[in-house]
Amino acid sequence: MIKILLLVIALIAGLIVGPDLAGQQGYVLISAANQTIEMSVTTLIILVVLAFASLFLLEFIIRKLFSLSSSTRGWFSGRKSKKARKLTNDGMLKLLEGDWKQAEKLVVKGVTGSDAPLLNYLAAAEAAQGRGDVENRDRYLQQAADFGTDSLATSLTRAKLQYRQGQYEEALASIQGLLDANPRNTVLLNLLKDTYLKLQDWQALLRLLPSLKRVKAVSDEEAAKLEQKAECGLMAHIATQKGSDGLLAHWNSLSRNARQQTPLIACLVKQLIGRHADSEAYIILRENLKKHPDETLIAMVPELNLPDYHPAIVKLEDLLRYNENNPVTHSALGQLYFREGKWPEARRHFEKALEIRPDVTDYAWLVDTLEKLNESGAANSLSREALKLALPHKE
Known part of the structure; x- marks a missing residue:
């Protein structure tokens, strides 16, 4: 803008001063080597102005060309990024839908031009595992690791996928490699807890519990x-x-x-x-x-196999003195008396237990007891009652 202003000022000055110099223009002699150039002062001024105008014009053209080139590159780059985002978004949707093959294809294609290629590779790894392709899963995970932008996210994804695949030993190795640097990561600790449960490593799980409680993971x-x-x-x-x-x-x-x-x-x-x-x-x-x-x-x-049930019976009878309406105690006593062949006592306790609360198991015990007492009719009637209790109730 300043350059154009200077050029305009020079032209206006030439128009104003030009008439005054008419008839007394003087001259300018330029000598270089064996060549000489002679011209009027007015002509020199005009040539200088035209030279500056040409330089300004050339600079303007060059700048426009570079600007056009940059815009073109930006347009192609933007189009590429937009396409990558669409491929990635479509791939993520397919991943959520469980279309593993299509999801893998889309997110891998979306890597080129993606703003976050790490996410593309992690999603591709999950899709590959969904297809049961562990080899490709590990290849995508390695490509994600090569970016090095978030090693925790990559390693944690690796451990999760290994766990879901039933590779518990491998998952444990992956988790333990992260634990020292991330001792308070709740996702990591919960995954470690689940892995110990699958491996039935009970001692390790007990050692982990204080850390889980400390970070409120459980x-x-x-x-x-x-x-x-x-x-x-x-x-x-x-x-x-x-x-x-x-x-x-x-x-x-x-x-x-x-x-x-x-x-x-x-x-x-x-x-x-x-x-x-x-x-x-x-x-x-x-x-x-x-x-x-x-x-x-x-x-x-009653699950105990004892040579003499009398001490156990005495103990349970003693408990009834403190809570005579406990159906569990009556049921346990009925089973012990049944084992000793004391049918009337067994019957009394089973009936008392059923009086407090109906229970299919106690009905079965009482039926067996009545049969031992040769009361088949009562046993058959009780069996029908037990069957009604066992069948689901219709609304």
């Missing part, structure tokens, strides 16, 4: 359930490896709080019964029923 209730599951799993493993003696030694090494938890006591008793250590299991039940007469533990008494 609620207190979930943590308690996980702890019980892990402890029960660990007891089953120890019972298999070391028998009932090793199991009892492990039990005694647990904290006092753990040894008072009903689910863990039930797990211990179940494992002892499975190892034919019923007498030891009864001692555990008896001691805990003194402190906490929990129905879960009461229901386990």
Whole structure:
């Protein structure tokens, strides 16, 4: 703009001053080597103005050409990016729809010109796994890793896909490689927790629980359930490896709080019964029923195979003194009396349990008891009642 203004000023000055110089223009002599050029001052001024005008015009043309070239490149580049975005968006939609083959094809085509090629490769890896093509999945993951823009996202995606494919050992290796650098990542910790559950690595899961609670990856209730599951799993493993003696030694090494938890006591008793250590299991039940007469533990008494059921019967009868309307205690006593062949006592307790609450299992026990008492008619009538209870109710 300034250059054009200067040019216009020079032309106006020439128009104003030109007439005054007419007839007394003077002259200019230019000598170079053996050549001489002679002209009037007016002609020189006009030539200089024209030279400047030519330079300005040439600069303008060159700038326009470069601008046009840049615009053209920008247009092609924008068109390429727009096409890549459309391919990626369409591919993501196909991925959500479960059309793995088409999703993989679209997101891979969208890599060229994509603003985020890492996401394209990660989506392609998921689509490849959806098709069951683990080889291509790993190839896409490696291409994503080569970008190096977000190694956590790539490695975490790798671990998730390995977990979903059932490659738990591989997933564990991938997760452990990230854990030191990301000890508070809740997604990572939850994936590690799920992997330990699949691998039944109970000790590792117990070690992980404090970290899960610290970052609030699980609620207190979930943590308690996980702890019980892990402890029960660990007891089953120890019972298999070391028998009932090793199991009892492990039990005694647990904290006092753990040894008072009903689910863990039930797990211990179940494992002892499975190892034919019923007498030891009864001692555990008896001691805990003194402190906490929990129905879960009461229901386990009839599962014991004891040489003499009299002490167990005495213990359960004693519990009825504190809660005579407990159907679980009546049912357990009925089963113990049945085993001892004391049919009238068994009948009394089963009927009392059913009076408090209907239960298909107790109906079955009572039917067997009535048959032992040679009361077939009553047994048949009771069977029909039990059948009505077992059948689903129609609205």
